[in-house]
Amino acid sequence: MALKTEPFVINIGPQHPSTHGVFRMRATLDGEVVIDLEPVIGYLHRGIEKLAEGRTYTQNIPFTDRLDYLASMSNNLAYVIAVEKLAGIPVPERAEHLRVIMAELQRIASHLIGIGAFLNDCGAFMTPFLYMFREREKILDLFEMVCGQRLTYNYMRIGGVSHDIPEEFLPALDKFVREMPGFIDEYDQLLAENEILLARAKGVGILPKELAINISASGPVLRGSGVKWDIRKADPYSVYDRFQFDIPIGSVGDTYDRYWVKIQEMRQSVRIIKQAMEQLPPGEVLTEVPHLLHPPVGEVYGHIEAPKGELGFYLVSDNSVAPYRFHIRAPTLINLTALRDMMIGWKVADAIIIFGSIDICLAEVDR
């Protein structure tokens, strides 16, 4: 005998502990099963793209801090790379290396949050999350040393970085780099082989390779699906072509693969930081750049491999002090487009961890 059931609509978000911000999913459930899903975004829209058109190129750097606030350094870097490309500004060697160090530290910090939040969504009551925070704090301390900020750094400048590193930075970084692989192992061992996590995450929310490419996903979401695509290798920016590192890829593209890829990427980031520290040249960290930049008329697209995917800035200059058009290619917004395909047919609990595994930041999605 089949019971008569009736689907019902439930709003997951915009205020919900697992939507990582003000995201809303209008889910239609049949019992526990998600049969339809409609993502609703825009609750955190601040119009950054339009605001940026009214400010000078330098004034726009703090805006980028407020995109993905868990990876402000990377946002800074993507923007200044685009502007430097537009105006043809050279960057000193030392600044390039510092940028790489900061971007990779930021990747570790962002992935720690991503993994911690994902495990929290799986129901591991705060414990992994707080363990991840322990190391994230150390990274924030390092950032505080160089720029005095812990969240919105505003560290990168057009033509370099704002400050040279203080004396105590390198020893602290060295200590961090030596300790970190051990901590990553610890995080890996916390839950990687846990039967419950395997049962929850393996095979859940598969994003097929073709679909991942078709929606132009990027970052750990794309690599989890088994596509070896990383801007750092595919279109090297800064001085990434000088460092040895591997691109970890997943096999099937389920939530577990995305989790695994993030863990492996942290190891690679530590490797890159080590090399960048060894090769760190002395010298200037900031090129002389006119106070009011008038880039030549033209357009440019600068992109980097941010922790969450390909972060790109598309700038159009009309030779005035402000960009004529300022577009952000936000990786998490584009990764979210496959959400419905990944979630349909799974249960509510799965929907939450699938969403968690994409690792989004609403400030960047809505901008």
Add this chain to the structure above:
Amino acid sequence: MFVFNPSFSSVNHYLETLPPDWPGGFWLHWGVFVVIIFAFVMSMVMAFIYLERRGLGRLQVRLGPNRVGPFGILQPVADAIKVLIKEDIVPAKGDKWVHWLAPVVAFVPALMIFAVVPFQDGALLADLNIGILYVVAISSISVVGIFMAGWGSNNKYSLIGAMRTVAQVVSYEIPLVLSIIGVVLLAGSLSMNKIVEAQTIPFILLQPLGFLIFFLAACAEINRTPFDLLEAESEIVAGFHIEYSGMKFAFFYLAEYAEALAISAIITTLFLSGWRGPILPPFLWFLIKVFAVFFLIFWVRGTIPRLRIDQVMAFTWKCLLPLALINLFITGIEVVVLPEALPWPVIFVNLAIMAVLVVLWSKFFRLGGGRVEV
């Protein structure tokens, strides 16, 4: 329940079960014991809340509450005061009576379980000869309260939580009872006090598999991680008590911890030889064991993730139920065939059987469960 409606024919029987030197009459006995139990449960719940928060703090590389009183020991008091002065909110479209009644229905059974828990030899409110049956019967009432809360709140999240709970608790009742029967077979009595008296060695050694099944099923019964699906913070926010505030919420909170305390006390009684123990006074032994079991419960909470609802159900029907039946079967054979071999050689046999069965089941059963075509 017997306590509130004793017929005259049974009064004499109850009087016989009193400690012989207990002062005062029948009603005084009940009155005093009820007050003592209530005070005991409340103070233990406060101790549990404090312990869990501090303990989880340690597990989660943080400090935990340490501001109120020395070592934050008054934190539960501060919480209680806060909760008392909170506004009581009733959902406009909720079922007001059901919403009002639910916390009571959830809390009272948790308290009633303590009527048959022997704190030390003979020190229990009612030494029912069907004590453990009473526990099983009473403990499943609180699920009604939870479902009432889920229904009365008129909230989709609460309803999902409540539906999950009903499915889960009803399913886990079966392995729970089956694992208790193993103990009853060994003890030869349903009376809680007799069960403790029968434990010359703790039954956890004779019934390791039974203990495992009981512990897991009890965790599901009181909705602790990894079976805390009804509140599932990250999925359905708070589940059944999402629409509760103030003192009504506090009742659910109290009920949760009172149930944890009750389950710890029952595990102590059934498997850890209750108040028995050398040197220290019996009551202290009882407390030590209760706290040890509770520590285990929140240790699990601080460590592992949550299962999905279909996995939770698969776990009980595919793993716990067959294992409980096998355990019951083996225990029955042992009691009938090898009464003279009890207890020492059987301990090792049972441990070996448990190890083999658990490994076997973990090899052949995967908790997976995939996508549903829609």
